[in-house]
Amino acid sequence: MIRLSFVLWAIMLVAWCAMRYPAMRRARRQKTRLDKRTPLDISLLTLCALGLAFMPIAWRAGLLGGLADRSHSPILVVAGVLTGAVFLWLFRRSHKDLGTNWSVTLEVREGHRLVTQGVYAHVRHPMYASFMLWGIAQALLIPNWIAGFAGLVAVLALYCVRQSREEAMMRETFGAEYDAYCVRTKRLVPGVF
Structure with missing residues (x-):
């Protein structure tokens, strides 16, 4: 069961990489008009990479030595797979809707709209929501309190630090149009939050 859940998690990671790579290549070709990234942003993105990719691999390689392992069940695996499927769908949809407007850090591109x-008609931050779903899927699939929850903790830290700065940057760029958009949408969960 543990091997299967790790393989399913790894498939999710590979699928994410396959979806992210074209967007990153496209983003490198776009000129930046406004750059608000900071060393803290880069540190938090690195923390996310460690939590969402390295920690589960380190756990499976035995680097945690069984520390904080927990019981596992088929119900958790099924829930993890379903959550992972929603994560991948929302992640892909977010990238597709953003197109050339996407960047990994706090940047506004030339011609940004x-x-x-x-999905942006319903929530302002579906990409963050997708990463939170990834963190939840990982917690369900990786039966270790540290490696399982490392991704979710890292993503929540990134969101808490960047969300207000990102919204301020969007207000600075789009003004009243962004304010009106905020009035009719929620941050992460349609109609709730």
Whole structure:
């Protein structure tokens, strides 16, 4: 069961990489008009990479030596797979809707426009929501309290630090149009939060 859940987690990681790579290549070709990234942003993104990729691999390689292992069940694996499927769908949809407006850090591109269609018609931060779903899927699939929850903790830290700065940057760029968008959408969960 543990081997299967790790393989399913690894498939999710590979699928994420396959979806992210074209967006990163496209983003490198776009000129940046406004750059608000900081060393803290880069540190938090690194923490996310460690939590969402390295820690589960380190756990499976035995680097944690069984520390904080927990019981596992088929129900958790099924829930993890379902959550992972929603994560991958939302992640892909977010990238598709953003198109050339996406960047990994706090940047506004040349010709950047405010995206309010697709999943962005319902929530302002679907990419963060997708990463939170990834963290939850990982917690369900990796039966270790440290490696399982490392991704979710890292993503929550990134969101808590960047969300207000990102919204301020969007207000600075789009003004009243962004304010009106905020009035009709929630941050992460449609109609709730």
